[in-house]
Amino acid sequence: MTATDTMRAVRITEHGGPEVLQLADVPVPAPEPDEVLVRVAAAALNNTDLWTREGAYGRPDDPAARSGWRGPVGFPRIQGADVAGRVVAVGAAVDEDIIGRRVVVDPALYDGEGPDAHPVGLMGSERDGGYAQYVTAPRRRVHDQTESPLTDDQLATLPTAYGTALGMIERGRLQEGETALVTGASGGVGIALVQLARARGAHVVALSSTPKTDAVRDAGAHAVVDRARDLDGQLDAAAPRGIDVVLDVVAGDLLSTGLPWLREGGRWVVAGALGGYGVRFDVRRLYLHNAQLIGSAMHTPAHFGLLMELARRGAVRPVVAAAFPLAEAARAQEELARRRHVGKIVLHP
Structure with a gap:
């Protein structure tokens, strides 16, 4: 040239x-x-x-x-x-x-x-x-x-998408046999998280909307939770032992209210703010349960x-x-x- x-x-x-x-x-x-x-x-x-x-x-x-x-x-x-x-x-x-x-x-x-x-x-x-x-x-x-x-x-x-997803999984130290919750699961990063977490041997619970449930399940999710319905009740059924790692691209109100979903020593990994970047939460739910909030950029x-x-x-x-x-x-x-x-x-x- x-x-x-x-x-x-x-x-x-x-x-x-x-x-x-x-x-x-x-x-x-x-x-x-x-x-x-x-x-x-x-x-x-x-x-x-x-x-x-x-x-x-x-x-x-x-x-x-x-x-x-x-x-x-x-x-x-x-x-x-x-x-x-x-x-x-x-x-x-x-x-x-x-x-x-x-x-x-x-x-x-x-x-x-x-x-x-x-x-x-x-x-x-x-x-x-x-x-x-x-x-x-x-x-x-x-x-x-x-x-x-x-x-x-x-x-x-x-x-x-997949680079961000793998960075979240690695920084969140997701292990085989653990339960992962993927938010925004029908998007590019969300689908990548579902596939990669499933390939790692995790039990994958995905948060999505009803019209996209089948596609998210086809990507490898073991259970799909409808974000428009009662989340606490659905998660109790899909993950009765709690969540080990939340892989989150939504944040906003979801993070504000969702910390109690984590098991003892659980990790909440954030790599996006589709739901808003202004977040408030009860910090006691963080330190009393040895939980970790982890930022992950790519x-x-x-x-x-x-x-x-x-x-x-x-x-x-x-x-x-x-x-x-x-x-x-x-x-x-x-x-x-x-x-x-x-x-x-x-x-x-």
Whole structure:
């Protein structure tokens, strides 16, 4: 490729509604010495795309401030954290053996190089992402999936949803034989949590709405609880010994009232706030029962490596709800925001 090559990409130049998503012809990015250039086959949508576009993350000193995932967004920004595609070029310091390989990109920007480094940035927020025909990524964050039985669409669904889910399960120390409660179970992260917790040998209780019960049960849930009905009574029946680990992307009132569901020494892992970020609870339910409240932002490099090994074996089977062409990214995000689907929505550049 030459410096004059262009590609189609969907960018935002300000925070706002779906109308700020703009399809544009932009230069194909040139990989830095330690990077590769990936031709995007599929890019999956996530709630973080909506919240980054809206600037909904706030800041520690100003919760109402418009902000990207971890701070101000540098506009214009190409959205999209989740990418599957093929490597078509490499930087000067990268071995060319990777060219032509089918890959998945780890979208996290980490605070160090070790296996337990924390994510402090995200592709599509702190650097350009996959709503485009091409994207660059550090070679060490590109994972070869050429031999995986999963489709490109399925591979694209993995990084944020399954990475976040596996990070929650690992940080919550979920063990075989324990009981896990998955909230928001029909969403992308929720379905991933159900599949991964079931694969770990846990008894999985899922919290969802009635129209999506069958799909959540098909994903592997042993029991599905209707969030519109009496939760205490349903959980007593589905998990009479209590919950060992809550895997929560909802928070809000659910966290405010749900701590008594935990068994002694139980863990409540939060990785989202679909139900609201203002939470109040009786702190006695925390310390008197040796419970733990754990925040979990995505995954570590070690978690992501484990996820990629599962993908190579086909040990997870992501659910793809719908696919849209890149030019219809705004419509795809609107569909994501309606939350009528089960699984993941992907874009095809």
